[in-house]
Amino acid sequence: MTMKIADLDIPGNVLLAPMSNVTNLPFRLMCREYGAALTYSEMISSDAVIYENEKTINRGLSAEAERPMGIQIFGNSPHVMREAALRIEELYRPEIIDVNFGCPARLLTKDGCGSALLNYPATMKEIIEELVQNLTTPVTAKIRILKDMEKTLDIARLIEDAGASAITVHGRTRQQQYSGKASHEYARKIKQELTIPVIANGDIVDEISAEQTLQDTGCDGIMIGRAAMGNPFLFKRISHYLETGEMLSHDECARRVADLRYYFDLLEKHGLVHTVDIKSQAHWFTRGMRNGRHIRRSIAVSNNAEEIISSLEKMCKHAL
Ligand SMILES: Cc1cc2nc3c(=O)[nH]c(=O)nc-3n(C[C@H](O)[C@H](O)[C@H](O)COP(=O)(O)O)c2cc1C
Structure with missing residues (x-):
């Protein structure tokens, strides 16, 4: 199954999640080769881009073979994020620029970045609007859920209304970090509410959980993180299963x-x-x-x- 994000044809519906210190260019290339429909860079600090921190900016390095690819940024200031995104657009010409509204790490949340922004919907809206109005690249967002379903739906609507081209929903709250089980009920409800593509994320680890999550949520796509670490072949296994209904046998x-x-x-x-x-x-x-x-x-x-x-x-x- 393919999907469309803005005018982009995404050649499938199983995506690689952005993961800091994991999804570098070689790893993304392998995932793409094995059938990941879209890959995202490790998150890039918008402040680091503005201050020309070379090591961080290099996280956006790409290669033709992995396209389409997305670059993910984080920050807390709509203006700084706009400037950083413009610079990234000019440097790397990614197909997508994604905004991190999900990272629960204290390193980010203490500065009001990542999942801390879920408490400041007005700023989230401003960030997406700034990017959408000033970039030519489609903008997507990745969120965590709030405990309260209605508030989570409000945030998803706000992201769509601000002009984002897709949204990824990791079915855990900021407080949960990585504990407990991801709830895909939020992604299912968000999919019913929005018209932009919705991608479900969290605890998808194999062929069966991939198929189940697509069926249960009705989402346009699924995104895989930890289970793909050191196991890019997982994308081949899952794509094969979703296409044929058969498990791929391999050594x-x-x-x-x-x-x-x-x-x-x-x-x-x-x-x-x-x-x-x-x-x-x-x-x-x-x-x-x-x-x-x-x-x-x-x-x-x-x-x-x-x-x-x-x-x-x-x-x-x-x-x-
Ligand atoms: C090592 C590691 C690094 C991560 N880095 C990022 C990141 O840079 N940006 C982001 O949005 N999420 C990041 N995440 C979260 C994942 O993208 C994903 O949402 C989360 O792991 C849940 O999906 P999973 O159960 O398939 O792993 C990271 C997760 C891990 C384990």
């Missing part, structure tokens, strides 16, 4: 290690090796694999990416 061990190798190659190719911790990334890619204790030990004693890969390859052969 999990060999697939994970081949993906890790490809990921390291892409980091190298894009000059980004120094930006990640190779060992923790290797842990993500091997999460859930059998023989976890052996895998962890072999990663711990490896000295570089090549050593990690070759010891994992040996383990996979052994497992056959």
Whole structure:
């Protein structure tokens, strides 16, 4: 199933969530290759853009092969966010600029950014309006829910009325952080109220939860975060299942290690090796694999990416 955001044709309805320190360019490229319909950058501070903080701005680096892609910004000032978004538009020409109204991290909320803005609907409205009126790029928003359904619906309506082209709903409150189970009832009700595309997010981890969430909410799309960490192949599995109704059979061990190798190659190719911790990334890619204790030990004693890969390859052969 494809979806449309503003005039953009999005080639599917399963999206990769923005994740700080996770969704870098190599990882997004892999997710796209495996069937993620749209990827979002890690969140970028609008203040950092204005003050030309190169490291942060580089989070917007993209490549033709991943398009369409969205760049997510956060901030607390409509004017600063407008200026930052204009600069991002000029630098990277993303297909979408997304506004973070969901991050519960204290680092953001103490400055009134991310999910703290859910308490200030007038400012949220002003931010979206500033962006929509001044950018040529479509603007989308990502929210968390409020406990109160009516207030959550008010916020969703306000985002649509301000001119946003789509909204993503993570079915947890700011207070929940990542605990409890995401409620998709809010996304379902929002979908009934709005005319712009609505994307449901939270706890979608496999083929069945993907299908179930699409069915239960009637949403235009779903967005996957944590379950895709180190597991970009999940997009292939889910797309295949949604298209055919069949589970894709594959050699999990060999697939994970081949993906890790490809990921390291892409980091190298894009000059980004120094930006990640190779060992923790290797842990993500091997999460859930059998023989976890052996895998962890072999990663711990490896000295570089090549050593990690070759010891994992040996383990996979052994497992056959
Ligand atoms: C490590 C990590 C980093 C995240 N960074 C961002 C971010 O930069 N912007 C954002 O809107 N949400 C961020 N999130 C939230 C996710 O986009 C997503 O809404 C949340 O994880 C729920 O989806 P899931 O259950 O599929 O993981 C992050 C989550 C994690 C785990």
